[in-house]
Amino acid sequence: MAGEIYFRGRRIEKGAHGVAFTTVLHGVGESILPELFSRYVDMAVTPGELNQLLEATLSGPSTKFMSGPNGLGILDLDAGKYIPTCAGEIPARILEYIRENSGVAGAQLLTEFGRPPYGHPPDVVRACLAGLLRAGKARIRPEAGAEITSVRDPGAKDMFQKDREFKRSDILPPADQGISARDRVAICKYFSTYLNVDIDRENDAIADAVFQQFPQQVTRIQELESKWNRLPHRPELPGTIQKLRKALEDCKRSRHVEPTVQALKKHLDALRDGTEQLGIQLAELTDENLNAVVRAMDALDHQAAQLEAVGGADAVAAAVAAVRKQLAGDRPWREIGGVAAEIEAIKERYREVRLELIGRQEAKAQEIRDRIKRRAGFEKLDGDGSHQVLRPITEALYDTTPEAVQPTLEALRDSVAARLREAEEEADGRLDDLLARITKQQVVKVRHNLNGREFGSMEEVDAALKELRERLATRLEGRDDIRVRLV
Numbered sequence: 453m454a455g456e457i458y459f460r461g462r463r464i465e466k467g468a469h470g471v472a473f474t475t476v477l478h479g480v481g482e483s484i485l486p487e488l489f490s491r492y493v494d495m496a497v498t499p500g501e502l503n504q505l506l507e508a509t510l511s512g513p514s515t516k517f518m519s520g521p522n523g524l525g526i527l528d529l530d531a532g533k534y535i536p537t538c539a540g541e542i543p544a545r546i547l548e549y550i551r552e553n554s555g556v557a558g559a560q561l562l563t564e565f566g567r568p569p570y571g572h573p574p575d576v577v578r579a580c581l582a583g584l585l586r587a588g589k590a591r592i593r594p595e596a597g598a599e600i601t602s603v604r605d606p607g608a609k610d611m612f613q614k615d616r617e618f619k620r621s622d623i624l625p626p627a628d629q630g631i632s633a634r635d636r637v638a639i640c641k642y643f644s645t646y647l648n649v650d651i652d653r654e655n656d657a658i659a660d661a662v663f664q665q666f667p668q669q670v671t672r673i674q675e676l677e678s679k680w681n682r683l684p685h686r687p688e689l690p691g692t693i694q695k696l697r698k699a700l701e702d703c704k705r706s707r708h709v710e711p712t713v714q715a716l717k718k719h720l721d722a723l724r725d726g727t728e729q730l731g732i733q734l735a736e737l738t739d740e741n742l743n744a745v746v747r748a749m750d751a752l753d754h755q756a757a758q759l760e761a762v763g764g765a766d767a768v769a770a771a772v773a774a775v776r777k778q779l780a781g782d783r784p785w786r787e788i789g790g791v792a793a794e795i796e797a798i799k800e801r802y803r804e805v806r807l808e809l810i811g812r813q814e815a816k817a818q819e820i821r822d823r824i825k826r827r828a829g830f831e832k833l834d835g836d837g838s839h840q841v842l843r844p845i846t847e848a849l850y851d852t853t854p855e856a857v858q859p860t861l862e863a864l865r866d867s868v869a870a871r872l873r874e875a876e877e878e879a880d881g882r883l884d885d886l887l888a889r890i891t892k893q894q895v896v897k898v899r900h901n902l903n904g905r906e907f908g909s910m911e912e913v914d915a916a917l918k919e920l921r922e923r924l925a926t927r928l929e930g931r932d933d934i935r936v937r938l939v
Contacts, residue, residue, distance in 0.1 A: 459484050489571030493542060495524065497575040499613070505582040506603045506612060508660070510534035517579065524576070526583035536586035542572060543580040547589055551625045558592075559619035578612050581623065588655060591710075593622040601626075602656050602709035627710075631655070635717050642720060646727040659709040662716060666700045672730055673697050679737045684749035690782075693733070696726020733783075741785040748775050748788065751795045755802035758861040764805040771797040802861075803854040809864040810852065816868065817845050820876045827880075829887040841882045848875035895935050 453473055457464045457480055469479030485492070501514045510527070513534060517526040525540015538544065542565075549564065550556060556564070561581070565572045584590035585603055592600040592611055600608050611617055636653040643649045643658075647665050651657045673693060680689055688694075699719035706712055716723070756772045759765035765772060771794035778784055778791045821842055824830065833841065848871040850859050859867075884895035900920055907913050 460487075485571075488568045490569040491541075491545075492569075492571040493524075493576070495576055496573060497579045499575075502575060502579055502582065502612060503609075505579060505586065506609050508604055508656075510536075510586075517583070524580060524583075526580060536583050538580070538583045538587050538589060540580075542576065543583050545570075546577065546580050547584055547625075550584075550590060550623055555622055555624040557619070558621045558623055561623055562619065574615075578618065582612055586656070589626055591624050591626060593624055595620040598706075598708055599624075599710070600708070602659070604656055604659065605708045631713055631717055638720060639713075639716055642724055642727075646724065646731075655709050655713045658716065659712040662703050662712050663707075666704055669727065669730070670697070670700055672734060673700075676730060676734055676737070679734075679742060682742050682746065684746060684753070690729060690733070692722075692726045692729045695722040696730060699723050699726065736783065736785060741788055744788040744792070745779070745785050748779055748784070748791060748795055751775060751798045752779065754857040755798050758857070759798070759802055759805060762805065762861045762865055764801065764861070768794075768798050768801045771795075799855075806852075806856075806861060806864065807854040809861060809868075810850075810854065813849055813864065813868040813872075816872055817849055820845055820872060820879070824876070824879050824883060827883060829891060830883060832890050833883075833886060837886050841879050841886065844875040844878040844882070845872065848872050 453466070453471075453476070457466050457476075459480075464480055464483070466476050466480070469476045469483070495516060497514075497516060501516060504510070504513045505517065505526070511534075513527060515523060517524055519525045519528050519537070519540060523540065524542055526536060526538055526543055527534050528537045528539070529535075538547065546561070546565065549561075562574050562577055564570075565577050566574065581590060581592075582603065585592065585600070585608070588601070592608075594600065594607060594611065594617065597607055598605075600611060602608065611621060633653070636655075636658065639658055640651055640653050643651055643661055643665070647661075647669075649661055649665060651661045673696065676693065677689065680686070699722040702719060703712060703715045703723075705715070752772070752775055756765060756768075756775070759768070760772075771791075774794045775791050775798070778788065824841065824845075825838075830838070830841070848868075850864060850868065852859065852864070888895060902916065902920075905916065907916070
């Protein structure tokens with residue numbers, strides 16, 4: 453206590469600060485602090501208070517962050533909403549330092565504002581930087597990973613809560629995002645007009661709307677695609693919808709705010725056009741319209757095509773042309789009810805032609821049944837025997853209805869005769885076998901070889917008959933245990 457105390461060349465009266473050595477030293481230190489830290493602010497921010505600035509939505513923040521004589525001036529209250537203005541002395545001073553140096557390391561920022569003339573504690577510096585980040589006036593480049601431009605970006609909270617990561621990061625002024633106030637107005641108008649969502653004209657709010665609303669639009673595209681899959685021949689989705697899907701995917705690709713907003717600006721036209729068309733097509737493609745298109749296409753693919761194959765479409769040619777024209781449009785479901793009468797006319801004509809062919813096959817089958825029943829010995833068969841003989845003829849017939857599309861009209865017209873010939877041959881063979889058991893006479897088949905032969909005179913006829921007679925005589929002469937059937 454015998455010595456003297458000096459600071460910057462001037463003597464300090466030690467007696468004014470006490471009588472004990474530690475008391476004097478403490479008092480003198482406090483007296484010269486305002487000279488060392490001329491811009492010091494007596495303020496401390498707790499970890500819990502800092503976390504308030506890192507939440508996605510500001511709600512009831514500490515008064516320390518508000519503007520006024522006792523606050524840092526990070527936030528202002530506007531119409532009941534907290535806005536990060538960073539107009540206070542300390543955040544404005546930190547922003548100026550970042551801009552003057554075109555960016556600084558986190559450790560350097562803490563050092564610079566922790567020494568004279570500032571003396572700001574690290575928690576105050578971090579709180580001001582969090583405000584600058586919220587306001588879009590600063591960005592952070594971590595030692596590893598993508599840049600952080602918003603408190604909503606992945607890793608943002610860790611950056612402020614972990615001292616090592618903060619010190620190793622670079623604090624940078626805002627980049628030229630290329631997103632003007634006019635762009636934000638256009639983006640917000642898109643959300644309001646097409647998605648019925650009103651949002652603030654801020655990057656964070658826009659990015660939040662993307663992550664909240666765009667998954668619903670992807671789901672709506674999937675709904676449209678499921679309806680599109682029900683359309684005949686599965687056409688490609690319209691180009692506007694395909695561009696919309698790509699735009700939605702690109703906008704959701706990054707979880708960081710700035711790239712999300714930039715992608716939204718880039719794809720805004722595709723989003724507007726695609727969202728509008730998506731709504732229109734979902735409204736138009738009702739189950740009723742889809743079913744009507746399917747019926748129209750079925751009428752062309754099955755009934756009309758089969759009628760044309762058998763030359764039976766002339767009576768409904770105009771109706772077929774009208775349905776084809778309707779289905780050739782980009783949106784065939786529009787006004788699909790206008791061709792309902794034409795579709796019914798095609799189907800009615802198809803039923804008429806098919807019913808006629810069914811009648812023909814039944815008449816031919818009955819003709820064959822009658823012939824077999826007239827064969828000698830058929831009357832000797834019991835019920836089971838006659839059923840066994842005639843069954844191949846019934847099985848050869850197509851079991852179908854006038855409304856069915858299989859077998860085709862062409863098959864009904866062209867293949868029934870061949871099927872019945874084979875069935876007739878089998879029925880005759882079965883009758884031969886059954887009669888052989890009853891009469892003990894075996895039936896022998898002899899081919900007459902007269903099919904397709906031409907005769908120019910009675911002499912040629914007599915010669916053919918003589919030849920046939922000789923062949924039959926060879927089989928029958930001296931035999932009473934066989935019968936001959938010409939085939």
